[in-house]
Amino acid sequence: MEPVRQVEGRAYPWGAKNIDTDIIIPAHWLKTTTREGLGKGAFETVRAEPGNVFDDPLYAGSPVLIAGDNFGCGSSREHAAWALADMGVKAVIAPSFSDIFSGNAFKNGIVPVVLSQEAVDRLVEVARTDEITVDLETMTVTTPFQDRFPFELDPFRRQCLLEGLDEIGMTLARDTAISKFESGAAEARPWIKVGAGHEGTLVESDRRT
Known part of the structure; x- marks a missing residue:
């Protein structure tokens, strides 16, 4: 797992609420024996809709996803985190996450950032035109317009992300x-x-x- 200190770039300005893991990666993709290529199946049902944000060239390869409340609910499949990582997402910002998804995200080097709904709404607005920055060292999300939103993260998880350590890496250390x-x-x-x-x-x- 690579160290994560700062995630900077365009963000998918989605904001949808109650997105479960079946929407993140449909069940028929779970037959794979490798994590590679799962990004192609990420949000498959959403991508079937014309004009969806994930196929918009403006946000192609964005390292940040801005979602709504209760992101990652549903089944505990770790494939959801694998799919997000494979499509290049390194941080997800939402008002709340499923506990299991949050843990899976952390184990796969994805930063789960919890902010208020007001902050998320503001970031969705900014993301339509500009980049945002998630900084683990200062524990803030910032924009070019002087927005500054502090967030909290379990100290142990934060240190693991900063050092790029998963369970195997922690044991070897x-x-x-x-x-x-x-x-x-x-x-x-x-x-x-x-x-x-x-x-x-x-x-x-x-x-x-």
Whole structure:
């Protein structure tokens, strides 16, 4: 996962409310075994409508999506976050998110920004003509017109995004500490041996008997 410090550029000025994960990526796209190419299926039903914002050349490749309340509700499919990432979205701004979608977005390097409905309405207006900036270091969303909207993010998630660490990356970053703990545990309790299988492994409760 790449570090995310600032997301700057055009934004899809959508603002639609109660968008569930089936709208983000329809179920028939879930058969894929790879994340690549899911962007083509993102918002498929919306794109079937003439004049939709996702096929407008003005917003092609926009790294920011401005949505409405309750974005990402419905099923827990992580494909929704994969599809957004594959189409180049690095930040989604909305008044609220489904908890599961918010977690999936974070795990895939997408910043879920919660702002008031008033702020979202203003950003939709600005996005039709100008770029906006989501800054994780200052925790603000800004526009060329001096708009400045502060937002909050779990400190742990923010740090992971800034450093580009997913679960695997976080584990590897603590490799030294993990190895030190394992060595200390082996010295303190030499009767515990980790084998290839469960059979023959002596645990502390066995030693007492």
